Amino acid sequence: MTTGTAAFRAARDFLLAHAEDYAAATAGFAWPELDEFNWALDWFDVIAEGNEEPALWIVEEDGTEERFSYAAMASRSSRVANWLRANGVRRGDRIVVMLGNQVELWDTILAVMKLGAVLIPATPLLGAADAAGRVSRGGAKHVIAGAAWAAKFDTVDATKIAVGAPIEGWLLLRDAYSGDDGFVQGAGGELRGGGAEGTGGAEGTGGAEGTAGAGRITRATDTLLLYFTSGTTARPKLVEHTHQSYPVGHLSTMYWIGLRPGDVHLNISSPGWAKHAWSNVFAPWNAQACVFIYNYTRFDPARLLAEMQRCGVTSFCAPPTVWRMLIQADLSALPTPPRLVVGAGEPLNPEVIDQVEKAWGVTVRDGFGQTETTVQIANTPGQPVKPGSMGRPVPGYRIALIDPNTGAEAEEGEICVALDPRPTGLMVGYHGDDELTAERMAGGYYHTGDVASRDADGYITYVGRTDDVFKASDYRISPFELESVLIEHEAVVEAAVVPSPDELRLAVPKAYVVLAEGWAADETTAAAIFAHCREHMPPYARIRRLEFAELPKTISGKIRRVELRDAEREKHADPDTRPAGEFTG
Structure with missing residues (x-):
């Protein structure tokens, strides 16, 4: 056994030994020092x-x-x-x-x-x-x-x-x-x-x-991976990872999921994207678990659940889009649910977590990370889960919320990773773009570009991308919060909220909605959704405009709100003309 192997194993075994003891794991974990x-x-x-x-x-x-x-x-x-x-x-x-x-x-x-x-x-x-x-x-x-x-x-x-x-x-x-x-x-x-x-x-x-x-x-510092990002807001960036930043860095991902030797782990992710490496390569094999793949061409919830039952899947990770489709199916078709269920890629709406818990008696635990990192923040096994929160910093990461106006730590601000000490799971930088790398690593932090709030117990709740959050009548609007309310309505499978230009308020929240089967894209359905919004949203944040449409997504499945924002500006260039297909309420 090499010294590198011994150091890696010791770090891994420490996390396995403290799988449900967050305080001990956070206090005692140190990334292995590898040459x-x-x-x-x-x-x-x-x-x-x-x-x-x-x-x-x-x-x-x-x-x-x-x-x-x-x-x-x-x-x-x-x-x-x-x-x-x-x-x-x-x-x-x-x-x-x-x-x-x-x-x-x-x-x-x-x-x-x-x-x-x-x-x-x-x-x-x-x-x-x-x-x-x-x-x-x-x-x-x-x-x-x-x-x-x-x-x-x-x-x-x-x-x-x-x-x-x-x-x-x-x-x-x-x-x-x-x-x-x-x-x-x-x-x-x-x-x-x-x-x-x-x-x-x-x-x-x-x-x-x-x-x-x-x-x-x-x-350990040799380059291993060059990953193109999904390009939700701009041209895909080229992220550089080493032989330690991803293989070793995903000890944090193993800890978040809660994997153990012998687990059968199913992760729904397409090859070519970072999440595939996260949960179909490094995290399960760090734990000495089995990577399980159900190789479908068309997503069929019933067949997926049947295969999970037949093959004894013990841990399951899926993006929110898949979770939202699963709760439209009969979850009781899986009588022996996985011991561990997690969601990643985008924040998971509380309604999804509630539905799965009612059906399976297991809590879906959110995790937050990026192509540029491994898991940074998560609801880890054995810890209380607060509805809507994505948890606390995982062992090996120190997280600060930085106010973009003052550069100081705040209760709400940009999610930033402290660089002293630098976590192993962080990228080297953006390959071939020293300027962007320096910008993202400024002030002793890696700047994620995501905004969140932190409560008195240290739990962090996602607000949105810095360029997705907007103001309406001088009130700050988090699209994610409104989208979470929208999908609580039985007609809504998926939703994206963006600012829609308004002469009086500067902007008002508009929802693009994907309907559940059996619902018509008409005024009656729109009225029902508006009524739901009036009941569950504060007046300043209420959805004022609505359109039924498929959501533009990257090829990795993330919603491209930038396209919807651009479309809104074009549709409302003439303030006296209401766009076709838009409902108001």
Whole structure:
């Protein structure tokens, strides 16, 4: 066992031992100090040795399924790593990976990590232009993609590796599995230090450090991941993470979920996004749990619940959109609910939490984090959950709420992460954008761009993105609070609230609403929703305008309120004309 492995295990075991003792975990936890560390080799392969417990369980829509043990995944990924090395992948090389929820995705993640190369995950939902953009902006030399999406990379100049059917001009990953599974780190001519090109300084070419076979072991601070953000308000940013910031940083995510060895963990998230790495790779495998996948093409709540029951899912994580769809279904169809249920991606409305608790007797616990971090704030196991609150800072994070006007801590303000000491789970920065990185790391804090309030017990309640919160008649409006009230009405499945221009009040709250099945998008339904708002919202914050529509979302599923705000300005450019389809109340 390496010193890095021992330090990581000690930190992990401390959190497992204090899984429901928030005070002790917060007071006693310290991030492991790591110098040389490769999570795939120094953690995963160590716990995989001789371990036939399931690491990955994939159930397909047609009923077929496959289970892969920890030992099998270690062997498979080493074969892929050796094959990639033989086909020119070197330490520091960047690789765009576009794969679905298939075993080759996990093989590739582990293999690339073992090689010391850099992963650039890409969702299959990207169009050809965006896919090519990931390659060019990320400086990728290689592409690994499912055969069904290969055409998206036709214009790309890179080594191309297909998973699935043969494609002219592409290598086939399936050839890797007939090779040797004995992997030696640093063999095969990887260069020491400065990347695949081998230029520059002592870490470049020349001398014993740059000769074939010398290589080097991975430093914890080496780059591992370049993640494109979902772009809810602007052009996607390129977030840089290291071999410690995500693999080790997700000890906080493991603690939030409450995972234990042997758990069967289901997380609803698409490959290519950070949340997939959070809860389908690092958090469960840090805990020595099994990653469970139900691989559907069309979401079917009844079938999902049936598979959860059949396969004994013990922990479940889903974004609010999925939770809102589930409470429209018959939750009692799952007689043995998971022990642990959590929600992430966007704040979870109290109505959803209440419905699940009534049906399952289990509380859905919110967690807050970003692509730029691991979980920062959460309702952790065993702690009281306050309705609407996303909990308290998790072990390893110090959170301050900063008033943007004064720069001082306040009861309500921007969620900021203290940098002294710097939490392991925080990104290096925005790759290629030193100016934005400096802006976000100003004043001794990482600035999240999200606003929240904190009560006397230290519980933090989400208010909204800094650019989503708005004023109406000089009152400050939190879209999230109004949306939470809206979905309490039986007609509303989902809602987004934005400012709508108004000559008298500057702006009034307008709701875009997705209706539940059986409700008509007409004046009667609008009147019922307005009546609900009058009963449950204060007069200054009441919804004044309403429109039934599908909500614009990023390809990761987050609501793009910026599009709705822009649309409102256009629709109300003429104050004397009411837009078609808009109801007032």
